Every structure is written in C-alpha cells, then in structure tokens.
Amino acid sequence: MGILLVNAFMMAGPYALGAITDPGASVLDRTIEGVVLTFAVGKFYLMFSFLFGYSFTLQLASAERDGTSAVPRLLRRSLGLLVLGVLHAVLLYTGDILMTYAVLGLILIAARNCTPGTALRAARILYGSLSAFLLLLxxxxxxMPDADADAELAEGLSELIAGYRGDASSVIQANIGQLPDQLLAALLMSGFVMAAFLVGLHCGKRHLLADTGSHHARMRRIFLLGAAMGLPGSLFMALAVSGPLGPRWSTFGTMVGTVTAPALTAAYVCGMLLLMKTARGARTAVVFAPAGRMALTNYLSQSLIMAIVFTGYGLALYDRLSPAVVILGALVLYACQLALSTRLMARHRYGPVEWLLRAITLARLPHDRDRSAATR
Incomplete structure (x- = not known):
C-alpha cells in the first residue's frame, strides 16, 4: 500500500512529490504531498528490500530441503526478475524496482555463505558510507548559488505530458525517454537497497521472524528509537520539498529524509510485528496476508491499472487529477486488491506472476495446491 501511494503520485503527473514545483498547487495539494513524503516516500521500498533479503534465506533452505543446488535456482530467479523489470519499466512504469533487485540479488548469491554478523557489519558500513556522501552532497x-533548476527541468514538460496522453507508442517512447534519469536514481539508491538486503539476510540467518515473541522488548526499543530518529528527518524532507522552506532546501531535505528513512522503516516493521501479537492486530493481519502472498502480482497490476488511468493506454488523465483524487483512487484500488487477493489465495497457492516466477526459478511447472495445502 505504501509503495502504491508513492507510485500513484509518480505516475499521475510530472510534478510528483516536489520533483518540479507545481505553480498551480493548492495548500491542500501541498499538504497531501507532505503527508506522503513524511510517512511513505523512501520507507516502503526499503521494507520490501528487507523482506527480499530475508526471503533469500528461505530460498536457500528450500533448495537444501529439495536436495538441489540453490545457485542455479537463484540465478534463474534473478533472470526472471530482470525480464519482468525491463518489461515493467518500458511498458508501464519507469520507477521499476525489479531490475535493481535482479542485479543486486547477484551480490546476495555471492554472499550466501557469509555469517549473520558479517552481513550486518557490511550493511552498517554501506549505510554509513552512503549516508555521509548524501549528506555532504x-x-x-x-x-551553491541559487539556480532556476525548475526552469531547466520544465523545458520538456509539455512534450512529456503530450507523450503520456498520446497513443500507446508515444507512452512507450515517453517511458524510454525517462529511463536514463530513473536508472541514475536507482544507482544512487542501490546502496540503501543492498544494505536492506543484508539486514534481511542477517535476520533470516538468525530466524528472527520465526519467533518474534522472544524479541518483544528489543522490537519495542527499535520502534521507539526508529520513530524518534526517522520522523523528524521525514518531516524536514516534507517541509523542504513541499512545504515553506523553499527550493533552496529541497535537495538537502531530500538527502536528510533518505538517510533517516531506514530508521522509520525499522519502526514500521517492529511496530507491525508488535501489533500482530495482539488480538486486534492478528485479525488485521488476516485481512492483509493474502495480498502479501501475491505481492509481486499486486505490484505489477497496480502499475497496469494506473497506466490505463493516467496514460494514453486508456483514460489519459496524466497531469489532470489533484493529489487528493490520486490518493483516494489509490486507496480504492488497494481495497479492491485486498478483496481479490483474498478470493484468489483461498483457491490457489500462488498468484499469477508468483506462479510464473516460481516456474522460472524451478525450471519446471509448479504444482498449485488445494486450499488446505495453501493454508498450511
């Protein structure tokens, strides 16, 4: 849901989350953008990355149970993610994360035999080095002297808008034109993704999510410290990008928000794990769990539906909807995905794209199970 809220803004128009100042933005528009910047931007892709690193250890354990080498499986999985990512970026949404996961997943494969302590130390070094660089930048x-950066960024704005409102070929051309900037941003953020991979690898090797009840006090400390460190940085980013601080502070605010985002992500993870230990939280988890079991399908289908809404594939509403409408539409879409995921996961073990990726990983057709097997 967090990724959907961010991606919806990115796909809805060129003024996404302060990338370029929107001269027609109202106070309500800026407030909504500020809320998304504070609580969503930069946090949920890290959560996904942590889970990717953790699930890597489950892939290794699965291969060991099957008595087969994990490396060929994992290489095929990376290839499958790469192909899906390229298609996703060219056809639907340039802010794809799957290509990054496919490439950085090769590093995880190389580091598969490292100790949990080594993985955590490497994550700390990577995070510390990249954070220092970004803050200095x-x-x-x-x-630097003030420069009219918005004027430079806005030079091709009308052409970009026309491209996304045009026919299917112009949408694809617009996506391809945006790819170099997106790939540069992905390269800059890849260090944080890799650090989250390694933290997930550390936790997976220690089976920390297998028995969260024994880590209640530690998770509570992480939740409180993460919120205390992450929220101020995220709020400063929102004030700098969409608030009153102005364009001069935008880049620095973005860097501060990026560096403090892992702390808030850790608070989210531990807060949700603590919540799920309560009766109300357990009931809430049941609602969200089916969507989690088919997260890849939901991620790609979100982009497909938003492309139909915002681009020339369908309604061509690019740069025509207010942030409030975009957020409302994203929440409605997610509610529909929750309902559909519940129905599908009651009947099948895998979502459609999960089934495809598993077939590529195993180099054979996976056997879908009945409802009882899926539940187990």
Whole structure:
C-alpha cells in the first residue's frame, strides 16, 4: 500500500512529490504531498528490500530441503526478475524496482555463505558510507548559488505530458525517454537497497521472524528509537520539498529524509510485528496476508491499472487529477486488491506472476495446491 501511494503520485503527473514545483498547487495539494513524503516516500521500498533479503534465506533452505543446488535456482530467479523489470519499466512504469533487485540479488548469491554478523557489519558500513556522501552532497547544494533548476527541468514538460496522453507508442517512447534519469536514481539508491538486503539476510540467518515473541522488548526499543530518529528527518524532507522552506532546501531535505528513512522503516516493521501479537492486530493481519502472498502480482497490476488511468493506454488523465483524487483512487484500488487477493489465495497457492516466477526459478511447472495445502 505504501509503495502504491508513492507510485500513484509518480505516475499521475510530472510534478510528483516536489520533483518540479507545481505553480498551480493548492495548500491542500501541498499538504497531501507532505503527508506522503513524511510517512511513505523512501520507507516502503526499503521494507520490501528487507523482506527480499530475508526471503533469500528461505530460498536457500528450500533448495537444501529439495536436495538441489540453490545457485542455479537463484540465478534463474534473478533472470526472471530482470525480464519482468525491463518489461515493467518500458511498458508501464519507469520507477521499476525489479531490475535493481535482479542485479543486486547477484551480490546476495555471492554472499550466501557469509555469517549473520558479517552481513550486518557490511550493511552498517554501506549505510554509513552512503549516508555521509548524501549528506555532504546535500550540504554542498546549500552553498551553491541559487539556480532556476525548475526552469531547466520544465523545458520538456509539455512534450512529456503530450507523450503520456498520446497513443500507446508515444507512452512507450515517453517511458524510454525517462529511463536514463530513473536508472541514475536507482544507482544512487542501490546502496540503501543492498544494505536492506543484508539486514534481511542477517535476520533470516538468525530466524528472527520465526519467533518474534522472544524479541518483544528489543522490537519495542527499535520502534521507539526508529520513530524518534526517522520522523523528524521525514518531516524536514516534507517541509523542504513541499512545504515553506523553499527550493533552496529541497535537495538537502531530500538527502536528510533518505538517510533517516531506514530508521522509520525499522519502526514500521517492529511496530507491525508488535501489533500482530495482539488480538486486534492478528485479525488485521488476516485481512492483509493474502495480498502479501501475491505481492509481486499486486505490484505489477497496480502499475497496469494506473497506466490505463493516467496514460494514453486508456483514460489519459496524466497531469489532470489533484493529489487528493490520486490518493483516494489509490486507496480504492488497494481495497479492491485486498478483496481479490483474498478470493484468489483461498483457491490457489500462488498468484499469477508468483506462479510464473516460481516456474522460472524451478525450471519446471509448479504444482498449485488445494486450499488446505495453501493454508498450511
């Protein structure tokens, strides 16, 4: 849901989350953008990355149970993710994460035999080094003379809008034209993705999510510290990008928000795990669990539906909807996905894309199970 809220803004128009200042934005528009910046931007892709690293250990355990080598399976899985990511980026949404996962997943394969401690130390070094670089880069922008960056970014705006409102071929051309900037951003953020992979690998090797009840006090500390460190940084980013601080602070604010995002992500993870230990939280988890079992299908179908809504594939509403309408539409879409996921997972073990990726990983057709097997 968090990824959907961010991606909906990115796909809805060129002024996404302060990328370019929207001269026609109302106070309500900026407030909604500020809320999404504070609580969603930069947090949920890290959560996905942590889960990707954790699930890597489950892939290794599965191969060991089957008495087969894990490496060929994992290489095929990375290839499958890469192909899906390229198709996703070219046809639907340039902000694809699957290509990044496919490439960085090769590093996980190489590091599969490392100890949990080594994985955690590597994550800390990677996070610390990249954070220092980004903060210095952000501070440097404050020392530079003011430049009309928005004017430079807005030069091709009308052409971009026309491309996304045109026919299918112009949408694909617009996506391809956006790819170099998106790939550069992905390269810059890949260090944080890799650090989250390694933290997930550390936790998976120690089976920390297998018995969260024994880590209640530790998770509570992480929740409180993560919120105390992450929320102020995210709020500063929102004030700098969509708030009153102004364009001069935008880059530095973005860097601060990026560096503090892992703390808030950790707070989210531990907060949800603590919530699920309560009776109300357990009931809530039942509602969300089916969508989690087919997260890849939901991720790609979100992009497909939004492409139909926003681009020339369908309604061509690119740059025509307010942030409030975009957020409302995203929440309605997610509610529909929850309902559909519940129906599908009651009958099948895998979602459609999960089934396809598993077939590629195993190099054979997976056997779908009946409802009781899926529940087990």
């Amino acid at each position: 952000g501070l440097a922008t404050l020392l």
